[in-house]
Amino acid sequence: MNESDSPLATIFSSSLRRSFSIIADLRLAIALLLIIALVSISGTVIEQGESLTFYQQNYPEAPALYGFLTWKVILSWGLNHVYSTWWYLSLLVLFGTSLTTCTFIRQLPALKAARNWKFYLKPRQFNKLALSVELTQGSIKNLNSLLQQKGYKVFLQDNALYARRGLVGKIGPIVVHLGILIVLAGGIWGAFTGFFAQELVPSGETFQVRNIFEAGPLALKQVPQQWAVKVNRFWIDYTNDGAIDQFYSDLSVVDLQGQELKRQTIFVNQPLRYDGVTFYQTNWSIAGVKVQLNNSPIFKLPMAQLNTQGNGRIWGTWLPTKPDLSEGVSLVARDLQGTVFVYNQQGQLVNAVRVGQNIEVNGVTLKLLELIGSTGLQIKADPGVPLVYTGFALLMLGVVMSYFSHSQIWALETETGFFLGGKTNRAQVTFEREFVEIIEQIQQVETNQVKQESLV
Template identity: 65%
Template sequence: MSLDSAKLNLWLSLRRFFRREFLPVLTDLRLAIILLLAIAVFSISGTVIEQGQSVAFYQANYPEEPALFGFLSWKVLLSLGLDHVYRTWWFLALLILFGSSLTACTFRRQLPALKWFSRTWKFYKQPHQFRKFALSAEFSHATVDNLVPLIEKRYQVFREGDALYASRGLVGRVGPIVVHASMILILVGAIWGAMTGFMAQEMVASGDSFKVQNIVDAGPWAAPQIPQDWSVRVNRFWIDYTPTGGIDQFYSDLSVIDDQGQEVKHKKIFVNEPLRYRGVTFYQTDWGIAAIRIRLNKSPILQLPMARLNTNGQGRLWATWIPTKPDLSAGVSLVARDLQGMLLLYDTTGQLINTVRPGMGVEVNGVTLKIEEVVGSTGLQIKADPGIPFVYSGFALLMLGVLMSYISHSQIWALQKDGKLYVGGKTNRAHVAFEREFLGMLEQLGKPTVVPDAVNAIASQEA
């Protein structure tokens, strides 16, 4: 046997295996249901388990002793990739396998079925062919010409001599194909978004500019989506408070700056009102205190950074140390809770020595300390997901396909032969409504000479 013959035999064997063994399994409805359930379960886990957090976060919230449900510790969670479910190889493999199953089913079953239905307006030329219909009748004093006026307003009618075919609602047969196509489009969008999208977080002080750099989660092909030729400036950050002192809303006034230093977009954002530019979305998610501006006696305004204190979940506090002597041998600690409240001053022994508000001055260690401004910082979550247009289009197509699928595909055949008229019909859904319509049509044609038991049963129910 030559090498070419061996290759040909191998190719034919693989083709037979694919068509006879693999393809039937791939198009099996049970496999599709199992895959869909698995995708749903892991999608839920990605919603319940916080995604894209630090290792320390998972160590604190998913300890080994006691492990959640007896097994889910931070080590198990990280090893399985449950901290970034939607970008794991196994989740993407599930999506690809489910999409392949839908595609194979569409081309092997749905499209051939549609092609067959589009040809079913072939005409029945023999009376015995009408015996297969549960709804059929035989008339001795009616013709095809009598039938046409009764159905032509509701059906598309085709005639070939004394044979007739009428149908309506063929779009109902297209509906399942549209549903399959929409689900494939949604899967394509999800996979494309997972491979090319990214998520970043930035904490930016009011008045500063930044480029997207702090990437916390990204797909393998996300680099082109990360902006390099433009930046964002935080013009101002502020908080609106309620009369009782609680936070009502926090805002960021943002400007998009191109590489020439020109503002190309400007927007005030707040929770649920993000800034979108070139496929990148900036969400207002957090806030903090970046720095404090002070004046000692008649010195120039000094800006000192503030650091967030670890309070073990007992609230938010920021602090800094303010020197009161040029040689830094003396100073006070300043603690702040928010951007407008009372600021606390502590000496080197940890004793509270005074309180002050922004805009006020106070005497400490022989100098006048004036708080000019508390500089806030905005916490931004930045996302890019190029697959979203595909997903949204897929959901719109899915809703359309579901509506189309509810449309009944009804068909009527008729044949006039040997002085008799044979009529039969069927539908794929809304059987009761079609049966009543069919019975009403028979009554208008006259009294049939032969009526099947099914039609008699319907007539007796109507009576």
């Protein structure tokens, strides 16, 4: 007795086939796709990659958003980095497995069946076709010429004919599945090898990517080590009423010796891309201020953002006006338009000064030379993006291919009559009209031939 014929092997084989059948079920694939879509929407609605303080402030425990969504729920379920959680990646793998199994169990056999054809050599075989007719006159030769004109590929054998058109429609679903699988592979590869970082860099400084918020287990190779980025200049364009119109960063990619490799001015929706890393303009700040007291050397003082309890953004610093630091003033700015407000030690506003102007304060001449802005950059690397784009291209191509109808026609010429039949997998009404048209054209050709023979 062969081992493959044992009861245990039979049970195992049956269970395996049953498992494959469940995985390849279209209903399972649709359910997984809906779950992935819902989870992806949650990743769009809930801010990704923010700090713990951000989630605690925006998703408090009381009152909880929608009665259940709190910062603890978000962090425990990984909703702050949805697309790299183990359960989201598991959904992608399961969905990909379902599509792959469906392709091998259903789509490829269907394509093979469509490519494997046979001639109908008996009249009764035409009875099982969706459309069939028996004509009193007709010829394989005339039908062959007519079908070729309509784009059919025709095969002949003695007095039998088989023709097909639109085999690409059978390949379309396979291409769609392949495209989706490549998109999933790109997403998984990006989750494992990509990273997300944020940097706040003052004008004139050079930095390397260090402040990484989120990274895949294989992302270290993507973090640039052989080059850095210099912020040549950061500036903001304002509207006439003082609102921000756009902010810009003039960036240079430089090697470790300081040689410029690429230079580009970025703004919102116009990032810098280099070596697989993308730099987006997302935020701004005031880094510091340059001042001079009388004829002293130029002071570059850092400015920090002050807590306004949600009443706008302002930055401030303290400037000593005596060498022993016994007196000084506070400098406060709210934007980069060039105006700084000066407050005394009692917190009273004493004056305002613009860039390039002088004022007298505490017996010294204060000159404001420059407000130094900081650019807020969001930095991303996702090596899976090319795969995702390739997958989407194949997906669209496969959808277009799937619209082609796979139509088949058989014919048999006998001494008693001419048998014609056909079927299609979609656009049934259109195919029926074409089938009737073929019948009419065959009859017309045969009638004309009879008339010509009678004239001769």
